[in-house]
Amino acid sequence: MNLTGREVVLGVTGGIAAYKSAEIVSRLRHLGAHVHVIMTKNATEFVSPLTFRTLSANPVVTDTFAAPEYWNVEHVALAKLAEVFVVAPATANILAKMAAGIADDMLSTTLLATKAPILVAPAMNTGMWTAPATRENIRILRERGVRMIGPDSGMLACGDEGAGRMSEPEAIVEEIGRILTGGKDYAGKRVLVTAGATRERLDPVRFLTNDSSGKMGFAIAQAARDRGADVTVVYGSVSVPLPEGVRLIPVESATDLMDTMMKKCPDQDVIIQAAAVADYRPEIRESEKIKKKGGDRLVLSLVQNPDVARAVGEIRKPGQTLVGFAAETEHLYDNARRKLDSKNLDMIVANDVTLPGAGFNTDTNIAALITRDGTEELPIQTKRKLADRILDEIIRLRKKDQSASD
Ligand code: CTP
Numbered sequence: 557m558n559l560t561g562r563e564v565v566l567g568v569t570g571g572i573a574a575y576k577s578a579e580i581v582s583r584l585r586h587l588g589a590h591v592h593v594i595m596t597k598n599a600t601e602f603v604s605p606l607t608f609r610t611l612s613a614n615p616v617v618t619d620t621f622a623a624p625e626y627w628n629v630e631h632v633a634l635a636k637l638a639e640v641f642v643v644a645p646a647t648a649n650i651l652a653k654m655a656a657g658i659a660d661d662m663l664s665t666t667l668l669a670t671k672a673p674i675l676v677a678p679a680m681n682t683g684m685w686t687a688p689a690t691r692e693n694i695r696i697l698r699e700r701g702v703r704m705i706g707p708d709s710g711m712l713a714c715g716d717e718g719a720g721r722m723s724e725p726e727a728i729v730e731e732i733g734r735i736l737t738g739g740k741d742y743a744g745k746r747v748l749v750t751a752g753a754t755r756e757r758l759d760p761v762r763f764l765t766n767d768s769s770g771k772m773g774f775a776i777a778q779a780a781r782d783r784g785a786d787v788t789v790v791y792g793s794v795s796v797p798l799p800e801g802v803r804l805i806p807v808e809s810a811t812d813l814m815d816t817m818m819k820k821c822p823d824q825d826v827i828i829q830a831a832a833v834a835d836y837r838p839e840i841r842e843s844e845k846i847k848k849k850g851g852d853r854l855v856l857s858l859v860q861n862p863d864v865a866r867a868v869g870e871i872r873k874p875g876q877t878l879v880g881f882a883a884e885t886e887h888l889y890d891n892a893r894r895k896l897d898s899k900n901l902d903m904i905v906a907n908d909v910t911l912p913g914a915g916f917n918t919d920t921n922i923a924a925l926i927t928r929d930g931t932e933e934l935p936i937q938t939k940r941k942l943a944d945r946i947l948d949e950i951i952r953l954r955k956k957d958q959s960a961s962d
Contacts, residue, residue: 560588562736565638565672567663568608570598572713573645573679573722578603580644581611583729589736590614592634594663596650617662635669640735643667645679645722648690654702655693673735675703677728682718698800705731708938709919727941740784741951747785748824749777750817750831750864752792754810758856759842767916768832770794772881772939776828777802779943788824790816792831795917810834810861821868821876826950828879829865830905832916837861869900875957877950882906883915892926902953903927905946925949 564584568577584591593608594617605616617634635641643650643663650664654676659665667674676697684690685707698704706723722728733739751773755763770791777789777799787802790813798804805820807813810833821827836858846854865880872878880901882892885908892906907923909915913936914922921942924933927949934945 558588559584559733559736562589563592563637563639564589564732564736565592565594565634565641565666565670566608566612567641567643567646567650567667568593568595568599568603569643569645569647569650569663570596570602571645571647571679571722572602574599574602576722576725577644578607578611579725580642580728581608583725584732585611585613587729587733589732592637593617594634594666596661596663598647619662632669635666635671638670638672640732641667641670641672641674642677642728642732643674644677644728646676648678648680648684648687648693651676651678651690651693651697655696673701673703675705675728675731675735677705677722678707678720679722680707680720681712681714682716682720685718685720703731703735705940723938724941727938730941730944734782739782742780742947743784745780745785745825746788746823747777747780747826747828748788748790748817748820749773749780750790750792750813750829750833751777752794753832754792754813754834754861755808756834756837756861757809757841758838759844759846761845764834764836764838765793766832766834768792768794769796769917771796771917771919772921772943773828773830774799775939775943776830776946779940779947780826783944783947785826788820790820790831809837810864811837814862814864814867817864817868818871821871822873824876826877826879826954827868828946828950829868830881832883833861833864835861863899865895865899865901872900877902877954877957879903879905879946879950883909885910889924889926889931892924896926896928903946903949905942927953 581591591612609616653664659668708721709719710721712720752770753766753768755765757763777787781787781801789802790805839857839859878901882895882904884891888908892904896904904926905923907914913920922936
């Protein structure tokens with residue numbers, strides 16, 4: 557990524573994650589960007605302005621009443637100069653001020669005045685992040701086109717565990733780069749993603765399912781959307797909020813998924829199957845609730861479900877790119893490579909779900925990308941970051957395909 561001469565304004569607010577913003581500045585500078593830092597008064601309690609001044613090689617603005625370091629009224633000057641305006645970390649307080657249009661210090665004033673795209677990286681205690689007021693502020697800001705990255709989940713400085721950690725500087729810088737460079741490498745592409753778990757009904761109130769939360773599939777859908785794709789998400793049972801700005805098709809069982817995929821797949825460019833599909837379903841789906849019968853044992857008879865990915869592979873159209881997932885607990889690479897061939901896929905994202913930080917219902921994943929060109933083992937990373945990596949790899953495969961058919 558080359559950001560030579562691009563103007564980035566970084567607002568730093570008062571949270572413990574403020575120290576991580578120093579890395580954002582140095583990474584941006586490394587890529588050639590000009591960085592201008594505005595700190596709130598509280599932020600200066602966590603990190604000295606000198607740190608940011610040294611790293612950015614620019615004056616650091618801390619409040620409206622200091623002698624102006626810029627040629628113009630500062631808040632207007634920086635608001636106009638910004639090609640992208642980043643707030644990292646963004647506390648609940650600055651989000652509330654932005655939503656309400658409050659301008660009572662240099663940062664909030666400049667934010668109100670800017671016309672540049674705004675990216676916020678929230679960081680706060682889980683209770684504050686989930687508070688109704690914050691939820692509402694986030695909704696308002698999203699509606700106005702403010703972009704969000706994170707927060708990630710994990711151990712927080714206050715000792716609580718949950719959502720609230722600021723995204724990693726590397727991910728924030730990548731997102732800044734995407735905003736600045738347009739980042740729309742999927743414009744005009746139709747991408748279909750499957751996500752979540754299927755439910756195989758036993759009776760009107762019971763079903764067989766699995767631990768899939770939908771997080772990985774949704775992260776891919778959001779990344780593809782942000783990169784300009786026209787995205788369709790076919791999702792089963794999920795435990796996380798649905799992505800916005802995509803076409804959503806709910807399904808319940810593997811058979812429903814099959815029907816939907818047979819209809820929707822032919823006109824897609826890229827199909828990514830992250831859903832955890834049940835291999836078996838109850839042979840009989842009772843129309844009434846199953847009652848306790850005599851004896852201490854109930855035997856369920858299961859029959860095999862169709863393999864949706866294989867069926868999609870059989871009807872693939874020229875120019876389509878097909879990606880599957882393989883969640884394994886043993887012989888990861890052998891099993892995944894076998895699935896690459898048997899399902900006629902271009903890539904398998906293989907992960908060992910027994911590793912901590914990988915697999916179902918986590919915010920991170922440890923995966924390997926398996927293609928016919930080889931295997932690339934990736935380090936532990938957020939699902940969003942992995943999603944972008946998968947999309948990068950798909951672009952590479954498509955370019956290769958294209959040049960082979962030219
Ligand atoms: N898949 C599918 N239909 C199924 C089972 C799996 O479409 N009935 C898809 C999944 O969405 C995933 C890929 O196939 O993209 C691999 O899923 P996985 O459960 O790992 O593999 P299986 O083919 O079920 O093989 P096994 O159960 O033997 O590991």
